[in-house]
Amino acid sequence: MTAPTAERTTRRSGVPRKRRDDTRLALLFIFPATIGLVAFYFWPLVRGIWLSFTSWDLLSAAEFVGLQNYERMLVDPIFWNAVQVTLYYVVVNISVQTAAALLIALLMQRLAQSTMxxxxILAPYLVSNVVAALVFLWILDFQLGIGNQVLEWLGLGRVGFFTTEEWAIPTIALINVWRHMGYTALLIFAGLxxxxGNLYEAAKVDGASETRTFFGITLPLLRPILGLVLIISVIGSFQVFDTVSVTTDGGPVNASRVLxxxxxxxxxxxxxxxxxxxxxVALLIILMIVTFFQYRITRAGQTDLN
Amino acid sequence: MSQPTAEAQLGAVVVASENPEPRRDPPPRNRRKITPRKVLGWVVVAVVLVITIFPFYWMLRTALSSNAALYANATSLLPVDFSLGGFERVFGLQSAEEAIAAGGSGADIDFWRYLGNSVVVATVVTVSQVFFSALAAYAFSRLQWRGRELVFSLFLLSLMVPLIFTLLPNFLLVKELGLVDTLLGIMLPNLFMAPFAIFFLRQFFMNVPKEVEEAALIDGAGKIRVFFTLITPMSAAPIATIAILTYITAWNDYFWPLMVSYSDSSRVLTVALGSFAAQTPQTGPDWAGLMAATLVAALPMIVLFACFAKRIVNSIGFSGIK
Incomplete structure (x- = not known):
């Protein structure tokens, strides 16, 4: 940061009476934003941690109970089930979504760069989770959904996508793949x-096959972006709520009761x-651990270009 | 809450720093040659586009059908027994008896109100959030003051706070302020700023040439005037982009309004849709009505997007926001 000093000298000679330092104006300008930051980000963070050590039903005063909530959590089968269900959701959602997005990004780069x-491809990302959930609730309806009609034509038999324990989570995961794959593809596309371009030219001159180019050039050089896209989508994926709330509300039984x-x-x-x-707090800790390991494994902070 | 989700925010941070300009690869020399591989590629592109677009079409097709016919012709690709009844039920143009006869729930659904609530929430949040974020972004990019970088890094830190963690305590705060079940309660946490908007606008404000600003200052304009008459007009395009994104996010938000609103007076469209789906009449869900409502809820975003698609899509190209 050398700019401030340079500016200071210019101003001292050019406009002598102007204040060199804008502190008062700056404080005025950041005042509203700072209210937002403190009241709705930092204060809730502190308060959320404090609350986790209390017992509170909103009616009476909060009562400090030490680690009681955490002890209860450790032996709560529904909590552990929720952790499992959430992880299962994240794995299905992220693996399918990333693979689809990578494929779409590559195709966009090679074939279809048009804005159209x-x-x-981005359109599903603009409708709300609620809209996406309702449309698929209809498309995959057991009796009338076109999805199930097609399955029957194909001789596969109808599937209770939202009503059977084994299908609930994969179905919800795939609905969210539908909504997010275009957006993820565009992020990866930006990375591509x-x-x-001269690296591809060189590979072509050397007679490398497309597969070889992909694994030898594209994938290694895309790694930092791909790593960060993964971290970002995993964080988002862990916080799934809307789709479950609208379609199954956690059921059948606890099959889709995510955290x-x-x-x-x-x-x-x-x-x-x-x-x-x-x-x-448990969800936050899980997120921090997962992000830490992802960052280490994908070495997302480093690039191999240079 | 209506701020770009953590994923969008981080995406922007990442790509903005690594990829300032989209670089077009030189067009491949054999562009016109049709190879089997290329045909396969186009087939995949077509399949992806169909998967992407089909649900939108199916919404429209169902909304324009009548319920009774839907049961008989579940697979017809065109609307069956064309009817605007779904839309009429959504907007309360049918009497309860008519609605029940047509497969609706007959419940009194004040759709105009939800639509109005959504418009108010998204508009006020967008205007207020973008304005205050722009002020802060200006302070972080063009004003000289001690502690600037430190305070800015605190704002960046807030990008890392996952949404879920702030929702419960924020609900309690809104409750203590007596704003539960009010539109103000829904809007409040998003009125002051979004970390991402500050970060995004700061990038653009920093790029305004210093000379332009200094010329105005020498002419005697104050820094406040420079902000309003120089920096904001010069950054109109990025401000518009962030405003559109904020609007879309605010419009689509579900979890937070679900927590805060209990009655019609503060119910926004997304929450109304969720409960609309739950009010299943005896004869089975009113799919035509539900899809009509869904379409109405999605339509403003689709229109907004159709008008600004190029800007939004290209902004992902160079800055990585959604």
């Missing part, structure tokens, strides 16, 4: 554009805010 194609749904139900159906807060 890119816009259409950053790979210098966020369980947190919501504890807070707003059981009015057990302390326990809900403890569950949020």
């Amino acid at each position: 194609v890119r816009s259409l 554009q950053a790979i210098p 966020q749904v369980y947190i919501y139900q504890n807070a707003f159906a059981q009015f057990d805010f302390g326990y809900a807060a403890a569950l949020s």
